[in-house]
Amino acid sequence: MQRDEIFEKVKGVLVEALAVDDDEVTPDATIFNDLGAESIDMLDIGFQLEQAFGFKIEQGEMFPEGVTSDPEMVADGKVTDKGIAMLKERAPHIKVAALEADPRLEKVRDIFTVDALVTFVENKLNAA
Numbered sequence: 773m774q775r776d777e778i779f780e781k782v783k784g785v786l787v788e789a790l791a792v793d794d795d796e797v798t799p800d801a802t803i804f805n806d807l808g809a810e811s812i813d814m815l816d817i818g819f820q821l822e823q824a825f826g827f828k829i830e831q832g833e834m835f836p837e838g839v840t841s842d843p844e845m846v847a848d849g850k851v852t853d854k855g856i857a858m859l860k861e862r863a864p865h866i867k868v869a870a871l872e873a874d875p876r877l878e879k880v881r882d883i884f885t886v887d888a889l890v891t892f893v894e895n896k897l898n899a900a
Contacts, residue, residue, distance in 0.1 A: 773897055779890050785820040786886065789813055799887040807886075817889075827896050834892055835884055836862045840877060851875040859883075865891035 783797040790807050803809045809817070818829045831837070836859060839845045845855030851871060859868050866888045871879055 778893050781824050782890050785824055789816045789820055797886055801886045802882050803884045804881040825893055840880055846877055849877050865895055
């Protein structure tokens, strides 16, 4: 499956799950800030992606959990070097360069983009 086909399917899932307009779902749009997803929405998005693409998503695989609440991952309102390393390891589909440049905790939600979700799906399909 080509990346543009994956994007279109992911876009459809996000439009359905988040009740957003097609034109809002761009590669650079953030899942939480731009599209308005809440944590609970990620369960629905994950389920819909599983149905659309025919694979299983393990808990914490799409977006690692607990990063912002683990004292080893966050200190003084910033993601630690260990936290960034964990994100790189557990979520290679997410570009963390912006977080490395500005590790403030409130910036964590900005790295979860539509493009990261497309890359996640692409990686899952290539691994199958």
